[in-house]
Amino acid sequence: xxxxxxxxxxxxxxxxxxxxxxxxxxxxxxxxxxxxxxxxxxxxxxxxxxxxxxxxxxxxxxxxxxxxxxxxxxxxxxxxxxxxxxxxxxxxxxxxxxxxxxxxxxxxxxxxxxxxxxxxxxxxxxxxxxxxxxxxxxxxxxxxxxxxxxxxxxxxxxxxxxxxxxxxxxxxxxxxxxxxxxxxxxxxxxxxxxxxxxxxxxxxxxxxxxxxxxxxxxxxxxxxxxxxxxxxxxxxxxxxxxxxxxxxxxxxxxxxxxxxxxxxxxxxxxxxxxxxxxxxxxxxxxxxxxxxxxxxxxxxxxxxxxxxxxxxxxxxxxxxxxxxxxxxxxxxxxxxxxxxxxxxxxxxxxxxxxxxxxxxxxxxxxxxxxxxxxxxxxxxxxxxxxxxxxxxxxxxxxxxxxxxxxxxxxxxxxxxxxxxxxxx
Amino acid sequence: xxxxxxxxxxxxxxxxxxxxxxxxxxxxxxxxxxxxxxxxxxxxxxxxxxxxxxxxxxxxxxxxxxxxxxxxxxxxxxxxxxxxxxxxxxxxxxxxxxxxxxxxxxxxxxxxxxxxxxxxxxxxxxxxxxxxxxxxxxxxxxxxxxxxxxxxxxxxxxxxxxxxxxxxxxxxxxxxxxxxxxxxxxxxxxxxxxxxxxxxxxxxxxxxxxxxxxxxxxxxxxxxxxxxxxxxxxxxxxxxxxxxxxxxxxxxxxxxxxxxxxxxxxxxxxxxxxxxxxxxxxxxxxxxxxxxxxxxxxxxxxxxxxxxxxxxxxxxxxxxxxxxxxxxxxxxxxxxxxxxxxxxxxxxxxxxxxxxxxxxxxxxxxxxxxxxxxxxxxxxxxxxxxxxxxxxxxxxxxxxxxxxxxxxxxxxxxxxxxxxxxxx
Numbered sequence: 001x002x003x004x005x006x007x008x009x010x011x012x013x014x015x016x017x018x019x020x021x022x023x024x025x026x027x028x029x030x031x032x033x034x035x036x037x038x039x040x041x042x043x044x045x046x047x048x049x050x051x052x053x054x055x056x057x058x059x060x061x062x063x064x065x066x067x068x069x070x071x072x073x074x075x076x077x078x079x080x081x082x083x084x085x086x087x088x089x090x091x092x093x094x095x096x097x098x099x100x101x102x103x104x105x106x107x108x109x110x111x112x113x114x115x116x117x118x119x120x121x122x123x124x125x126x127x128x129x130x131x132x133x134x135x136x137x138x139x140x141x142x143x144x145x146x147x148x149x150x151x152x153x154x155x156x157x158x159x160x161x162x163x164x165x166x167x168x169x170x171x172x173x174x175x176x177x178x179x180x181x182x183x184x185x186x187x188x189x190x191x192x193x194x195x196x197x198x199x200x201x202x203x204x205x206x207x208x209x210x211x212x213x214x215x216x217x218x219x220x221x222x223x224x225x226x227x228x229x230x231x232x233x234x235x236x237x238x239x240x241x242x243x244x245x246x247x248x249x250x251x252x253x254x255x256x257x258x259x260x261x262x263x264x265x266x267x268x269x270x271x272x273x274x275x276x277x278x279x280x281x282x283x284x285x286x287x288x289x290x291x292x293x294x295x296x297x298x299x300x301x302x303x304x305x306x307x308x309x310x311x312x313x314x315x316x317x318x319x320x321x322x323x324x325x326x327x328x329x330x331x332x333x334x335x336x337x338x339x340x341x342x343x344x345x346x347x348x349x350x351x352x353x354x355x356x357x358x359x360x361x362x363x364x365x366x367x368x369x370x371x372x373x374x375x376x377x378x379x380x381x382x383x384x385x386x387x388x389x390x391x392x393x394x395x396x397x398x399x400x401x402x403x404x405x406x407x408x409x410x411x412x413x414x415x416x417x418x419x420x421x422x423x424x
Numbered sequence: 425x426x427x428x429x430x431x432x433x434x435x436x437x438x439x440x441x442x443x444x445x446x447x448x449x450x451x452x453x454x455x456x457x458x459x460x461x462x463x464x465x466x467x468x469x470x471x472x473x474x475x476x477x478x479x480x481x482x483x484x485x486x487x488x489x490x491x492x493x494x495x496x497x498x499x500x501x502x503x504x505x506x507x508x509x510x511x512x513x514x515x516x517x518x519x520x521x522x523x524x525x526x527x528x529x530x531x532x533x534x535x536x537x538x539x540x541x542x543x544x545x546x547x548x549x550x551x552x553x554x555x556x557x558x559x560x561x562x563x564x565x566x567x568x569x570x571x572x573x574x575x576x577x578x579x580x581x582x583x584x585x586x587x588x589x590x591x592x593x594x595x596x597x598x599x600x601x602x603x604x605x606x607x608x609x610x611x612x613x614x615x616x617x618x619x620x621x622x623x624x625x626x627x628x629x630x631x632x633x634x635x636x637x638x639x640x641x642x643x644x645x646x647x648x649x650x651x652x653x654x655x656x657x658x659x660x661x662x663x664x665x666x667x668x669x670x671x672x673x674x675x676x677x678x679x680x681x682x683x684x685x686x687x688x689x690x691x692x693x694x695x696x697x698x699x700x701x702x703x704x705x706x707x708x709x710x711x712x713x714x715x716x717x718x719x720x721x722x723x724x725x726x727x728x729x730x731x732x733x734x735x736x737x738x739x740x741x742x743x744x745x746x747x748x749x750x751x752x753x754x755x756x757x758x759x760x761x762x763x764x765x766x767x768x769x770x771x772x773x774x775x776x777x778x779x780x781x782x783x784x785x786x787x788x789x790x791x792x793x794x795x796x797x798x799x800x801x802x803x804x805x806x807x808x809x810x811x812x813x814x815x816x817x818x819x820x821x822x823x824x825x826x827x828x829x830x831x832x833x834x835x836x837x838x839x840x841x842x843x844x845x846x847x848x
Contacts, residue, residue: 042546042558048684049634053536056512056664060496061488062527065667067542068660072484088480095658096607097571101526103486104659112477118491122466134466142741144788147521147775181775183520210473233657234519235528236492240480243489260472317566351571351605352776364568 064103070094073104076172079160086110087154089175092301092323093309098149098179098351098358102233105178107240108154110211110275114260118244121208123190123228127266130195137230137244143185143193146227148250149357151325153177153296155253155280155402161389162400165409165420169308173408173420174301177325179358182248184229187222191266200266204273205247208262215256216270217249221294225250228261251327251356252294253402255280285397298386299405300324300334300361300378311367311416320347320363322376329381330355336363340373340409340423347376372412373423389422494518497528500596503584510534511578513599516725516747517733522573522603522775522782526657529602531664532578534635534699538684542668545632547614547652551690554619561654561668567609567617570651572674573781575749577601577720579677579704579826585813586824589833589844593732597832597844598725601749603782606672608653611646615690624690628697629671632686639680639704640694641673645718649674652685675751675780676718677826679704709821722810723829724748724758724785724802735791735840744771744787746800753805754779760787764797764833764847771800796836797847813846 064071073088080086090106107113118137126132154176160166167173191203196219203222207213217226227248230237237243242259249256255275270276270292281289302322305311311318320338324331330353335344347361361376378386389406411421488495497512504510514530531537542561550556578600584590591597615627620643627646631637641650651672654661661667666683673680679699694700694716705713726746729735735742744762748755754777759768771785785800802810813830835845 039546039558041544042548042686046540046544046632048538048540049632049636051535051634053533053538053633055509055536056497056499056531056533057509058537059527059664060498060512062497062529062531062662062664064485064526064659065539065542065663067667071659073480073486074484075480085479085481088484094660096569096655097605097658099523099605099658101657101659102488103483103527105486107480107486109477109480111475112479113482114472114477115489116470116472118489120465120470122463124466134463138737142737142743144772144786145520145743145745145774147784149776181521181523208470208473209477210475212473231520233525234521234523235488235495235525236518238486239489240483240486243491262466313562313566319566319569321569348568350569352573352778354776360571362568 071104073106074171076167086112087176089171090178092170092175092303093306095303096321096360098323098360099233100178100180102180102235102238105180105238105241106154106176108176108254109209109240110213111209113240114207114209115239116208116243116260121244121262123245123261124263125190125194125266126263128197128200128268129191129266130197133194135190140185140228140230140245143189145183145185147181147183148227149179149181149354150248150250151177151179151356151358152254152257153325155255158404158406159401161406162393162398162404165422168420170301170303170306170408171308176254177358179325180232181234182227182229183231184227184248187226187228187247187264190228190264191222196266199268202267202270204265204267204271205258205261206263206265207258208260213255213258213275214271214273215258215276216273217256219266221249221252251296253280253296256294280402282396282402283399285399293403296325296327297403297405298324298326298328298331298378298380298384300376300386301408302336302374302376302410305374305412305416305418306410307418307420310418311412314416315367315369318365318367320365320374322361323358324361324376324378325358326378326380326384327356328384331359331378331380333379334359334361335377336361337375338365338372341375344377369414371414374410374412375407377407390424495528497530498595500591510536511600513595514602516594516599516727517730519727520745520784522747522784523657524602524604526604526659526662529604529662529665530578530600532600532678533633533664534637535633537664538631538633539663540632540668540684545668545686547669547685548687549614549618549690550687552621552624552692553615553690554621557618559614564609564652564654564669567613569607569609571605571607572651573603573605573778574672574674575601575603575780575782576678576681577749579679582828582830583825585830586817586822586828589846592844594725594727594730594832595732600678601782603749604656605658606651606653607655608651608672611650611652611671611688614652614688615646620690623692626691626694628689628691628695629682629685630687630689631682632684637679637682637699638695638697639682639700640697641680645673645676675720677704677720680718704826706820706826707823709823717827720749720751721827721829722748722750722752722755722802722804722808724800724810725832726760726798726800726834729798729836729840729842730834731842731844734842735836738840739791739793742789742791744789744798746785747782748785748800748802749782750802750804750808751780752808755783755802755804757803758783758785759801760785761799762789762796765799768801793838795838798834798836799831801831814848
């Protein structure tokens with residue numbers, strides 16, 4: 001086996017010369033050609049090849065490699081003033097594909113993580129129903145279940161960016177989103193079991209945390225695609241995601257997906273609770289606020305390169321990747337620009353295209369080492385196109401916190417370092 | 425709010441009377457009707473509603489609820505005689521939907537878990553190629569990536585069952601399978617980069633563990649849908665799944681999905697290594713063995729009820745659920761029987777139907793409390809129908825360990841307890 005190593009030099013320099021020689025675009029990635037001295041990392045036996053590794057007893061429930069210890073949810077100390085820190089962010093720049101692993105799904109709490117004993121948890125349906133009902137978890141699991149992959153995005157995702165480029169990393173600008181497969185019972189089936197009275201037009205889910213989180217949801221949505229979910233990505237919900245049961249409100253803002261769900265009241269009008277009046281409403285320039293802006297519009301962001309994921313390999317073949325989603329359907333198309341919007345390129349999508357689920361896009365190009373202005377622009381299945389931040393500001397002003405789905409710009413310098421910027 | 429609790433009794437008994445009264449099948453699950461005394465679990469404030477829970481700093485990488493501590497991979501002490509325990513099983517009976525969380529994906533090692541430093545890891549392509557190549561992980565990530573959900577099943581899954589019903593739980597009879605989304609580079613692109621010579625007809629992936637796991641794969645499969653994958657369910661591969669890089673061989677037996685992938689040799693014929701001669705071949709009655717039985721045929725199993733997941737709720741509406749998969753395509757249909765095959769019912773499928781991926785099925789029925797003989801039978805997109813174990817034995821004898829895709833039977837007694845049985 002030694003013979004083939006003659007003249008093999010797996011250095012970046014060698015590859016870049018090869019790549020610069022310019023074979024077909026998609027077929028050529030970053031391989032080191034067989035030139036120069038052999039690389040001891042491949043010619044010599046590594047420590048892990050020289051003896052038995054750990055057995056299966058080591059981790060009945062597995063964890064990531066110690067080399068991935070930096071891949072974690074992170075908070076921003078100054079962002080919330082609660083007694084306990086109440087928001088962290090999904091490390092989007094470290095992820096690929098369309099799914100978020102459960103351990104990395106961002107959290108947003110209004111009273112911390114309720115630690116609920118599932119045996120003592122109940123779900124009540126009351127209000128304008130023929131028969132008020134109380135379910136145990138075991139009761140719930142006797143109803144027919146469905147499985148769907150949906151994104152959950154906080155209405156405040158990218159909220160700091162209304163005031164201009166603020167947070168230097170897609171984890172912080174766009175990381176209040178996750179995308180998992182939920183298993184749950186259609187809320188419709190539970191409401192039908194209770195029997196909604198003819199004047200029942202709204203439902204109010206209530207959480208079993210100390211905040212008793214509540215929101216008003218029109219009965220049409222409740223009877224359409226909402227799920228009373230108990231599993232995510234196959235296993236039971238994580239505590240910070242509402243264990244043992246949460247509401248899933250596909251395509252709508254995250255705070256409505258009430259966690260630790262304990263009650264669903266049916267009423268004839270909305271309740272105008274705190275989280276739909278003083279919070280989670282969109283304040284305009286004239287001081288008026290728009291309420292009940294539930295749906296999350298089409299949005300996208302380039303996750304790599306990005307401030308936390310610089311280009312480390314120098315010039316040559318470079319993979320640009322990111323995610324896109326829409327609360328109104330699928331994402332048939334994403335455009336990418338590397339010159340701040342002078343020219344746009346249709347990105348390649350890869351992975352299942354599912355309703356109200358995250359989509360993954362890629363754009364591969366040969367970087368010449370000059371500075372870049374990277375942007376992505378999502379098109380959703382209704383024909384809607386993601387706007388610029390300035391287009392949003394022209395209509396909504398700068399008082400908003402919520403529903404910023406504007407195009408994100410990353411400036412990449414000659415060294416491959418990326419920065420959050422805006423271009424006018 | 426107290427008024428609605430008057431006369432509310434959320435007991436199992438009350439619900440069962442309600443269910444027995446017999447409303448429409450699918451719409452009715454297991455709700456407790458409003459009768460009798462109120463349930464303090466819903467009328468009284470629970471401890472978790474009375475104060476702040478943990479903040480987001482508690483778990484930068486999250487873990488399951490302590491109440492789910494029993495949901496783990498398990499081994500069977502006597503099953504392998506290795507120095508370190510070398511196989512454990514996915515707790516299928518605790519999962520739902522189609523995805524396996526990374527921490528619960530079964531493991532099978534031939535020399536334990538290699539602990540690879542990704543900075544020192546290399547992937548070589550050599551043999552019958554124009555240009556031998558060595559890639560770093562950074563090099564690999566400059567190639568175009570794809571995302572696909574695929575099942576990985578060990579050829580020996582259900583292997584003990586050739587000798588009759590042996591292991592009492594679907595975790596042990598069928599738990600050498602997992603189903604995740606992989607992100608990786610098509611192997612075809614790497615082979616094209618190296619340039620396969622015209623006499624290059626086979627490839628041999630080699631692992632960087634001490635077993636240096638190797639298998640022969642025909643070039644047609646290598647150029648078709650194989651991936652050199654580095655992510656699973658969004659994040660980097662877990663150590664026990666080949667961190668930082670493994671081969672993905674969709675639909676084919678798990679041992680070919682070489683972990684800790686360090687080398688791919690191109691040759692003009694298969695290598696006939698240990699793991700494709702003395703192991704992973706199918707020994708017939710006449711003493712001859714069939715080699716290169718790569719594809720995993722259509723298979724299914726009911727995951728609940730099952731020996732580890734008995735029916736605890738007594739008579740009435742009962743959810744039967746399970747998983748089905750085929751290495752040859754999708755699963756358009758699964759049949760379920762509760763009477764040992766006298767009558768079959770077409771199950772309801774829920775979740776994305778993807779090529780060479782796990783599918784989830786449900787069958788809901790009103791249990792009268794009499795003993796059950798539960799079976800499921802998968803149909804795949806080629807028209808193939810999952811056989812009985814006796815049909816398999818008639819052709820293959822009982823010397824086999826591998827490729828047992830026969831129909832599984834669970835006997836459920838009057839108390840809802842389930843047992844692994846066979847019916848002739």
